[in-house]
Amino acid sequence: MNLELTIEDARWQGLEPLATRAIQAVLDYCDLDADLCEISLLACDDARIADLNAEFREKPTPTNVLSWPAEDLAADKAGQRPTLPMPDFTGEIALGDIAISFDTCASEAADADKSMDDHVTHLIVHGTLHLLGYDHIRDPDATLMEGLEVEILGKMGIDDPYNI
Structure with missing residues (x-):
């Protein structure tokens, strides 16, 4: 897989192997050839993600993760699986961009008494x-998306993040 990782916040130590594993798990689950797939991941802080959230969602507050799909693959009917992406003329599958905030992730992990690695893995699975x-x-x-998250994370040895 081609993972373009941009780290804007130095606290994001060890993110690349964690992100690679999470993305690979999603692509494997969806039966997509990871060697063809391309994703950009921005590892930032709350100030940066709040700016992005304001610009793209008109919500000027920090959030944990944002995603920008390269194409609209959503199913027309609620609860159905989306269409799988196809390679472009270069043979690659550009999936899109994800941004993740250290501050919000760390706060949420602490509040939920979860490991930072497990929480970040969940959010990267979610974003992917x-x-x-x-x-x-x-x-x-x-319901469909949360079920997939739980199943993918379970295969990775991570507990159900929605089981509170």
Whole structure:
């Protein structure tokens, strides 16, 4: 897989192997050839992600993760799986961009008494699923997406993040 990682916040130590493993797990689950797939990941802080959230979602507050799919793959009918992406004329599959904030991730992990690595892995799985057309706006879509997250994370040895 081609992972273009930009680290803007030095606290993001050891992110590359964690991100690679999380993305690989999603691509394997979706039966996509990781060697063809391309993702950009921005590792930033709350100030930067708040700016991005304001610019792209008109929500001027920090969040944990944002995703920008390269193409709209969403299913038309709620609760259905999205269309899988196809390689472009170069033979690659550009999936899109993800941004993740250290501050919010660390705060959420501490609040939930979870390891930072497990929480970040969950959020990268979540962001990658967004790049593949999954969403959680409609209830049936949320159920599908959360179920996939739990299954993928379970295969990685990470507990259900929604089991509170």
